Amino acid sequence: MIETQALGKRYGDFVAVDGITFKVEPGQVLGFLGPNGAGKSTTMKMIAGFLAPTSGSARVCGFDVEEQSLEARRVVGYLPEGAPSYGEMDVRQFLEFIADAREVPANLRNKRIDDAIDRLNLESVLQQPIDTLSKGFKRRVGLAQAILHDPKVLILDEPTDGLDPNQKHEVRTLINAMARDKTIIVSTHVLEEVHAVCHRAIIIARGRVLADATPAELESRSRYHQAVSLTATDVKAAKEALSRVPDVASIEVDAQDGRITAFPKPGRQIFVAVNAALQERSIVVRELALEGGRLDEVFRSITQGGAATEARA
Numbered sequence: 001m002i003e004t005q006a007l008g009k010r011y012g013d014f015v016a017v018d019g020i021t022f023k024v025e026p027g028q029v030l031g032f033l034g035p036n037g038a039g040k041s042t043t044m045k046m047i048a049g050f051l052a053p054t055s056g057s058a059r060v061c062g063f064d065v066e067e068q069s070l071e072a073r074r075v076v077g078y079l080p081e082g083a084p085s086y087g088e089m090d091v092r093q094f095l096e097f098i099a100d101a102r103e104v105p106a107n108l109r110n111k112r113i114d115d116a117i118d119r120l121n122l123e124s125v126l127q128q129p130i131d132t133l134s135k136g137f138k139r140r141v142g143l144a145q146a147i148l149h150d151p152k153v154l155i156l157d158e159p160t161d162g163l164d165p166n167q168k169h170e171v172r173t174l175i176n177a178m179a180r181d182k183t184i185i186v187s188t189h190v191l192e193e194v195h196a197v198c199h200r201a202i203i204i205a206r207g208r209v210l211a212d213a214t215p216a217e218l219e220s221r222s223r224y225h226q227a228v229s230l231t232a233t234d235v236k237a238a239k240e241a242l243s244r245v246p247d248v249a250s251i252e253v254d255a256q257d258g259r260i261t262a263f264p265k266p267g268r269q270i271f272v273a274v275n276a277a278l279q280e281r282s283i284v285v286r287e288l289a290l291e292g293g294r295l296d297e298v299f300r301s302i303t304q305g306g307a308a309t310e311a312r313a
């Protein structure tokens with residue numbers, strides 16, 4: 001369990017984190033989204049016990065991160081931004097050092113190290129100094145040290161940053177597998193990641209929570225939610241057919257690929273009627289899709305101001 005209560009951080013007059021309150025239950029993966037400089041890393045550092053809050057509080061597994069700092073840090077695995085580590089050590093030496101620093105019991109030490117090596121596919125670079133590793137491998141070493149002591153809580157600051165698509169997929173699978181018995185916060189700029197791993201997402205900007213919802217709830221705020229998009233050989237005829245469907249509010253055609261999107265009037269469903277209208281006029285359609293909503297558009301709308309900016313936290 002992770003719980004923050006009006007958690008805040010100031011640097012002089014500058015407010016980096018402005019009274020953030022949220023709770024994450026075991027078994028949940030919370031996605032932390034927000035533009036550059038929103039306060040994501042600062043919040044994660046405070047929860048991980050690496051930075052003292054200037055106001056409010058945070059608890060992990062019931063331990064206050066300031067008043068019970070040691071107990072709190074014991075139950076947390078933390079992957080910092082950029083994953084700094086001791087570059088002159090080789091990977092195995094570094095993981096052994098972490099096992100000792102984390103006081104992993106002697107009878108579990110080798111098993112935990114081997115398990116982390118296996119989960120992050122580090123076998124091929126075990127003897128290599130960390131400084132000489134590629135960015136992706138450095139990130140994986142950072143993840144290995146975060147999970148080495150099998151913590152109940154994981155704070156992962158952009159865990160897939162710098163990874164290639166295959167590695168991204170592997171790390172997401174790993175997070176999903178670990179989610180069953182852990183409480184996890186993941187910050188990311190990759191919106192598809194929210195779908196792949198998060199049960200819930202918090203969007204923050206200028207140090208404040210602007211939205212706290214499931215990925216599906218966020219998508220439902222998109223103007224594309226329940227829109228119907230299609231590609232047709234005769235764009236003009238397709239547009240004409242769609243314009244006659246009573247519940248279609250507007251129609252847009254993508255200038256680049258000619259894709260047509262029909263937007264419903266508020267609260268209306270148009271898929272069946274659109275399909276029928278196209279068939280009635282024998283319009284040849286290459287694909288026809290019901291849109292769930294677009295997270296990138298919701299993210300922009302929420303963080304840059306606009307219709308969807310109301311906070312739900």
Ligand SMILES: Nc1ncnc2c1ncn2[C@@H]1O[C@H](COP(=O)(O)OP(=O)(O)OP(=O)(O)O)[C@@H](O)[C@H]1O
Nearest residue numbers: 011014016034035036037038039040041042043081
């Ligand atoms: N030590 C510091 N002194 C002064 N300002 C700081 C310090 N550390 C962070 N900040 C500022 O606090 C704000 C929040 O930074 P933070 O790193 O938490 O953002 P972020 O959401 O993680 O951004 P990004 O997505 O770019 O990683 C930024 O404006 C940053 O410049």
